[in-house]
Amino acid sequence: MIMSQNHTGLIFFPAFDWAISPTHPERQERLLYTRDQLLEEGVFDLPYIHEYKPEIAADADILRAHFCIPTVERVITPSHRVAAGGAVKAARLVMDGICDKSFAIVRPPGHHAMKVVNGNRGFCSINNEAVMIEVLRDHYDVQKIAVVDTDCHHGDGTQDIYWHDPDVLFISMHQDGRTIFPGSGFADETGGPMARGRTLNLPLPPGTSDEGVLWLVDEVVLPVLKDFQPDLIINSAGQDNHFSDPITHMAMSALGYAQLNEKLNPDICVLEGGYSIQSALPYMNLGIILAMAGYDYSGIKEPGYESGTWRQDDRIMKTIKQLPDQALPVYFDPGDPPHDEGDLVTRDKRVFYDTEGIMEYQTETLRVCGQCRGALMIESETSRSDQSVCVDIPRRVCPECREQAEKWIDTERARGEAPVHVMDKSQSRNRD
Numbered sequence: 001m002i003m004s005q006n007h008t009g010l011i012f013f014p015a016f017d018w019a020i021s022p023t024h025p026e027r028q029e030r031l032l033y034t035r036d037q038l039l040e041e042g043v044f045d046l047p048y049i050h051e052y053k054p055e056i057a058a059d060a061d062i063l064r065a066h067f068c069i070p071t072v073e074r075v076i077t078p079s080h081r082v083a084a085g086g087a088v089k090a091a092r093l094v095m096d097g098i099c100d101k102s103f104a105i106v107r108p109p110g111h112h113a114m115k116v117v118n119g120n121r122g123f124c125s126i127n128n129e130a131v132m133i134e135v136l137r138d139h140y141d142v143q144k145i146a147v148v149d150t151d152c153h154h155g156d157g158t159q160d161i162y163w164h165d166p167d168v169l170f171i172s173m174h175q176d177g178r179t180i181f182p183g184s185g186f187a188d189e190t191g192g193p194m195a196r197g198r199t200l201n202l203p204l205p206p207g208t209s210d211e212g213v214l215w216l217v218d219e220v221v222l223p224v225l226k227d228f229q230p231d232l233i234i235n236s237a238g239q240d241n242h243f244s245d246p247i248t249h250m251a252m253s254a255l256g257y258a259q260l261n262e263k264l265n266p267d268i269c270v271l272e273g274g275y276s277i278q279s280a281l282p283y284m285n286l287g288i289i290l291a292m293a294g295y296d297y298s299g300i301k302e303p304g305y306e307s308g309t310w311r312q313d314d315r316i317m318k319t320i321k322q323l324p325d326q327a328l329p330v331y332f333d334p335g336d337p338p339h340d341e342g343d344l345v346t347r348d349k350r351v352f353y354d355t356e357g358i359m360e361y362q363t364e365t366l367r368v369c370g371q372c373r374g375a376l377m378i379e380s381e382t383s384r385s386d387q388s389v390c391v392d393i394p395r396r397v398c399p400e401c402r403e404q405a406e407k408w409i410d411t412e413r414a415r416g417e418a419p420v421h422v423m424d425k426s427q428s429r430n431r432d
């Protein structure tokens with residue numbers, strides 16, 4: 001069976017010098033086993049598969065997505081620059097018309113990295129997708145982007161970065177946060193006051209198999225994507241929903257991941273998790289690559305899988321069938337903005353950096369605005385460092401929000417007690 005075919009670009013970066021520990025599955029072999037499998041299967045000889053080298057993300061690329069405290073250099077390694085640069089390269093291949101689709105098979109992963117970065121959490125220091133999206137906006141003027149996060153863990157970093165951004169639709173399907181890190185991603189997390197409904201969380205019961213995930217894609221994800229009409233669909237492709245994954249409790253298969261990819265039809269995939277690194281991840285990545293390029297993936301045989309073995313409990317489907325009623329109303333009918341123009345709205349957040357044991361206390365203040373995305377200030381303090389103040393000026397900032405941002409910056413600089421970090425996206429290339 002040959003489906004319509006797409007030139008598909010692959011970017012590999014196994015990061016030989018970055019691992020959580022020599023025996024932790026988040027180590028270089030995580031991608032080397034995939035690479036061996038693809039070579040063995042002859043995937044690189046297929047006429048629609050092409051391999052490219054990653055770019056290296058510069059400070060300026062990273063600082064359009066993050067406030068790095070105290071500096072970029074202190075919170076990342078060179079490997080992080082290449083992983084993020086791999087995602088950027090994937091985007092360029094598609095935007096420059098070199099490939100129809102692309103898959104950045106890179107590590108370290110990124111989707112737990114939030115707008116403010118004080119260290120590593122959930123194996124992530126910088127958000128590869130966000131660095132890529134900001135390059136897309138800066139160099140290609142892409143307006144509306146959908147990010148569908150299919151990792152087993154809630155994509156809390158991507159959610160945080162785009163919480164106030166109505167032009168980025170963020171959908172995360174993940175194991176219920178009551179049962180796994182990072183403990184968030186519930187149906188009532190739907191976006192900030194000016195982006196209500198643009199965050200959709202679909203928490204899945206442990207034990208969910210292909211059946212439950214694919215049903216939810218048909219019933220929630222595809223109708224929402226059809227309505228949103230994004231310029232690009234990005235898949236944060238975490239493969240840790242697999243039945244053999246050692247750090248999660250789900251029941252998907254390699255074939256299920258290939259079917260998921262075919263349904264989503266993303267332009268760009270960026271690898272996130274997947275810790276059954278030898279017996280499962282190579283087959284899942286193979287399935288995704290074949291589905292992206294339009295090759296028949298039905299013959300994939302992965303170890304330990306017999307059709308029908310990984311059936312989910314009927315009660316799981318009952319829970320999943322309640323999710324459309326929880327998720328869809330806010331997207332399709334977000335209601336009137338809950339605040340008036342010019343209001344300053346705050347939210348307090350606690351962010352735990354599990355890899356490093358850091359607790360961060362944040363207060364975020366947004367100027368609600370009908371003219372632009374609103375000026376944003378984040379005051380951040382951690383169990384290891386004093387307060388820093390971060391001011392985010394959006395791309396098409398209005399005069400009132402610019403005035404508010406400058407007032408915050410001047411006040412904090414005059415106070416002289418906390419370093420002030422400024423992200424002025426209005427100075428980017430596509431600023432009007």
Ligand SMILES: [Zn+2]
Pocket residue numbers: 151152153238240272273274
């Ligand atoms: Zn994960």
Ligand SMILES: [Zn+2]
Pocket residue numbers: 369370371372373374375397398399400401402
């Ligand atoms: Zn404004």
